[in-house]
Amino acid sequence: QITLKESGPTMVKPTQTLTLTCTVSGFSLSTSGVSVGWIRQPPGKALEWLALIYWDDDKRYSPSLKSRLLVTKDTSKNQVVLIMTNMDPVDTATYYCAQSPVLEWFAFDSWGQGTLVTVSS
Amino acid sequence: EIVLTQSPGTLSLSPGERATLSCRASQSVSSSYLAWYQQKPGQGPRLLIYAASRRATGIPDRFSGSGSGTDFTLTISRLEPEDFAVYYCQQFGSSVCSFGQGTKLEIK
Numbered sequence A: 001q002i003t004l005k006e007s008g009p010t011m012v013k014p015t016q017t018l019t020l021t022c023t024v025s026g027f028s029l030s031t032s033g034v035s036v037g038w039i040r041q042p043p044g045k046a047l048e049w050l051a052l053i054y055w056d057d058d059k060r061y062s063p064s065l066k067s068r069l070l071v072t073k074d075t076s077k078n079q080v081v082l083i084m085t086n087m088d089p090v091d092t093a094t095y096y097c098a099q100s101p102v103l104e105w106f107a108f109d110s111w112g113q114g115t116l117v118t119v120s121s
Numbered sequence B: 001e002i003v004l005t006q007s008p009g010t011l012s013l014s015p016g017e018r019a020t021l022s023c024r025a026s027q028s029v030s031s032s033y034l035a036w037y038q039q040k041p042g043q044g045p046r047l048l049i050y051a052a053s054r055r056a057t058g059i060p061d062r063f064s065g066s067g068s069g070t071d072f073t074l075t076i077s078r079l080e081p082e083d084f085a086v087y088y089c090q091q092f093g094s095s096v097c098s099f100g101q102g103t104k105l106e107i108k
Helices: none
Strands: A003-007 A018-025 A035-041 A048-054 A059-061 A069-074 A079-084 A093-100 A115-119 B004-007 B010-013 B019-029 B034-039 B046-050 B063-076 B086-093 B096-099 B103-107
Touching (some): A003 A093, A018 A093, A018 A115, A048 A079, A048 A093, A048 B096, B004 B086, B010 B019, B019 B034, B034 B063, B063 B086
Antiparallel strands (some): A018 A079, A035 A093, A048 A059, A093 A115, B086 B096
């Protein structure tokens, strides 16, 4: 059974850096074709893709947020980490990690439960 | 960056009716990289359709996807009470992923 679980602070202050961890089980981050993405959803709004990391450590970022994002993984710990700098109240959202299992097609077929991050002074 | 536009924004239908949701891309999208998700209040998204027309594991056959190029459709043949939710399309192209703004399917 594949599971993903997000963890990190529930609140950060403006200008601070957010670090979120996605801990996965039921698959390996080094399996060929696997990728893990980060997606967020402000309250009452649509889903927004942030970043993606592949099994081979290749990375992709949302063009509009690229300067503020870093995604890394630790295969031995089964963890994917998202770092977002210079947080602002508009970054208040539920942050999800999700897995796409193969290269032949792309879709997030397993999701974490999400973690709500509030940005406020 | 490919922009996905979903229509309508809100769809009001009754159980038993047929629902047709549209997703239009600003540029051509590979069918292998077009997916649909369902999201209910307080829950995370659930994958319904991948590769434009393939049902994900455990998804009832009343859900179907079709389309190619820039126009894609999610069809629910006969609405069940549990189908009323928000639906998103998503694409991955030119190394960038994007979601549509969603269609809310509500009970009439």
